[in-house]
Amino acid sequence: MRIPLSVLEFRDRAAALFGNVEAVIDGDRRFTYAEYAERTHRLANAIRGLGVAAEDRVTFISYNCHQLLEAYYGVLEAGAVLNPVNIRLAAPEIGYIIGHAGSTAVFYHADFRPMVEAMQADLPAVKRWVVMESPIEGPATHEYEALLADASPAYDPPEVDEDAMAELFYTSGTTGKPKGVVLTHRNLYLHGLAGALALRMTDADTMLHVVPLFHVNGWGAPHWMTMMGGRHVMLRKFDPGALLRLVAEHRVTYLLAVPTIFNALVNSPELGSHDLSSLKMAIIGGAPASPTLVRTIEEKLGCQAIVGYGLSETTPILSLAWPRAVLTAAEAPEMSAARQAMTGYAIAGVNLRVVDAEGADVLPDGEQIGEIVARSNTVMEGYYRDPEGTAEKIRDGWFHTGDMATIDEAGYISIKDRSKDIIIRGGENISSVEIENAFASHPAVLEVAVVAAPDDRWGEIPVALVVLKPDAAATAQQLRTHIRTQLADFKVPRQIEFRESLPKGGTGKILKAELREPFWAGRAARVN
The missing domain is CATH 3.40.50.12780 (ANL, N-terminal domain)
Incomplete structure (x- = not known):
C-alpha cells in the first residue's frame, strides 16, 4: 500500500x-x-x-x-x-x-x-x-x-x-x-x-x-x-517577563529559541519570581551557543539544555546534541557538558558528513575543518525559480550547507566558521551582500565590505568597512540614514569604519576573511 x-x-x-x-x-x-x-x-x-x-x-x-x-x-x-x-x-x-x-x-x-x-x-x-x-x-x-x-x-x-x-x-x-x-x-x-x-x-x-x-x-x-x-x-x-509568566501559567515543558533569547531569560530580573519547575528541555538553535550559555540555562532554568542545528533548506532539523548514555558513562562530566553545546549528531533520517574541498571526509579528530553536507528526505526540493542556485547547493546527491565544522570520533559535529557571508544576528540571517548593495547606492561610497563581528548580546553583528570616493564626504550617520530606506533596522550596521582602501586578491575580489580577522582575534572559533 x-x-x-x-x-x-x-x-x-x-x-x-x-x-x-x-x-x-x-x-x-x-x-x-x-x-x-x-x-x-x-x-x-x-x-x-x-x-x-x-x-x-x-x-x-x-x-x-x-x-x-x-x-x-x-x-x-x-x-x-x-x-x-x-x-x-x-x-x-x-x-x-x-x-x-x-x-x-x-x-x-x-x-x-x-x-x-x-x-x-x-x-x-x-x-x-x-x-x-x-x-x-x-x-x-x-x-x-x-x-x-x-x-x-x-x-x-x-x-x-x-x-x-x-x-x-x-x-x-x-x-x-x-x-x-x-x-x-x-x-x-x-x-x-x-x-x-x-x-x-x-x-x-x-x-x-x-x-x-x-x-x-x-x-x-x-x-x-x-x-x-x-x-x-x-x-x-518576545519579552523576557512575558515569556517567564507564560511558562509558569501554562506549565510549559519545552522551550526552543535562539541563544540571544535564552541569554535574555537567564539575565532577566524576573527570573526568580516565577515557578519554572515544569520545564523539561531547552533547545538552542538558529546560531551557535557557548558551553557557558548551556550551563547557565541548566542552572537558572532548572532543565536540560542542548544545541540543535538545521537550515531552512532542510526543513530544518539536522542534528541535536543529546547526551549519549555510552559516552556519558565513559567520559568526564565536563566532556559530557561540553558535548551538549556542540552542533550535535545527525537525527534519524539524516546523513551528515564533514568534507574537504575535494569532497573527501575529514578526519574524525575534532580538529580538521571541512564543510557540513547533508543527505535526507527532508532536504528541500530546491530554490523557487532558481535552478542555478539549486544546482550550486545540491551536488552529487548532497546538500552543501556552507557551514565549516569539525567532527569527532563519536560523530559529534562542531561548527567553527562559515564559508558563506551570512551574518547570524540573534538567530536572524543577514546577507552581507544585501547590506553592501544598500551602501553602494549612496553617491559618496566607492566600495564597501560588510563582515560579521562578535557581540555579547546578539552573537554576531554586521560591521561596515567603507571607502569613500575621492573628494566625497559622508558621515556614518548619513550612511545609516540612507540605507535604512532599503533595509530592516536590525540589518543596519551600528558600527561603520572608514578606510582608505580594502584588501583585494588577484582577481580583484575583496578579501573579507582578512577584514574579518581583527574582530575575532583571540577567539577559538569564527562564529559566536
Whole structure:
C-alpha cells in the first residue's frame, strides 16, 4: 500500500485522538483540537472561496498567533502553498518576496497595515488582502474571522501530490536577494516524524512558540507538536517577563529559541519570581551557543539544555546534541557538558558528513575543518525559480550547507566558521551582500565590505568597512540614514569604519576573511 504523505494527517490524528484536549492558547483565546481542526477546515474553504487555485501561493504577514498556526493546515488543505514572511523585514523586502512568490492572496495582522499600504500598489497579482484582528479598512478586502464564520466547516480532503510544493520560505543568501526554499508535502511529513522522535515529545508536553512561525518552518513545531497531541502556547512578541509568566501559567515543558533569547531569560530580573519547575528541555538553535550559555540555562532554568542545528533548506532539523548514555558513562562530566553545546549528531533520517574541498571526509579528530553536507528526505526540493542556485547547493546527491565544522570520533559535529557571508544576528540571517548593495547606492561610497563581528548580546553583528570616493564626504550617520530606506533596522550596521582602501586578491575580489580577522582575534572559533 502506498499513501501520499501529507501533514494533514497529523491534524486529523490530533482531532480524532485528542479532540477534547486543549490544543492552542493565544492570549485569551483557547481552542481544543476539535475546534482547531474545524477552524482549519473553514479556512481552507474560505481560501477556495476567494478564488485561490491549487498551488497558488498564500502569504501570511503575522506574529506567532493562532491564525498563522491555523494556516499551517488550512492553506494546505485548500491545495495552496503557505508562504509566511519575516515581519522584521522592511516593506520593499517583503514586497520583493510576495512578488517573487507570485502570491495571489495576502493575510496580514492589522499592526502591519502601514507596510501593506506601502507595497500594495506594486503587487497587482495579489487579488485578496485579508486583515486579521481589525475591521475591514484601508487595503483590506476581507476580514479573517468573518471569512471563517461564512465558510463551511466541511472537510474536503484534497488530492495530495507528496512531491508538490507545500510551503515556501524565503531565506537570506549571499546573492543579496532572499531565496525561496521549496518544501514539499513529503519533506514536511518526514521531518514531522523525525522531529517528534528526535525531540522526544509526547501528548503530555506543552510548547511555547518562541521561535517565529515564519522562521524555517517554525522549526517543524506546527507539525510534530500537533501530531503528538501536545499543547501550543503562542508568544506574539518576545519579552523576557512575558515569556517567564507564560511558562509558569501554562506549565510549559519545552522551550526552543535562539541563544540571544535564552541569554535574555537567564539575565532577566524576573527570573526568580516565577515557578519554572515544569520545564523539561531547552533547545538552542538558529546560531551557535557557548558551553557557558548551556550551563547557565541548566542552572537558572532548572532543565536540560542542548544545541540543535538545521537550515531552512532542510526543513530544518539536522542534528541535536543529546547526551549519549555510552559516552556519558565513559567520559568526564565536563566532556559530557561540553558535548551538549556542540552542533550535535545527525537525527534519524539524516546523513551528515564533514568534507574537504575535494569532497573527501575529514578526519574524525575534532580538529580538521571541512564543510557540513547533508543527505535526507527532508532536504528541500530546491530554490523557487532558481535552478542555478539549486544546482550550486545540491551536488552529487548532497546538500552543501556552507557551514565549516569539525567532527569527532563519536560523530559529534562542531561548527567553527562559515564559508558563506551570512551574518547570524540573534538567530536572524543577514546577507552581507544585501547590506553592501544598500551602501553602494549612496553617491559618496566607492566600495564597501560588510563582515560579521562578535557581540555579547546578539552573537554576531554586521560591521561596515567603507571607502569613500575621492573628494566625497559622508558621515556614518548619513550612511545609516540612507540605507535604512532599503533595509530592516536590525540589518543596519551600528558600527561603520572608514578606510582608505580594502584588501583585494588577484582577481580583484575583496578579501573579507582578512577584514574579518581583527574582530575575532583571540577567539577559538569564527562564529559566536
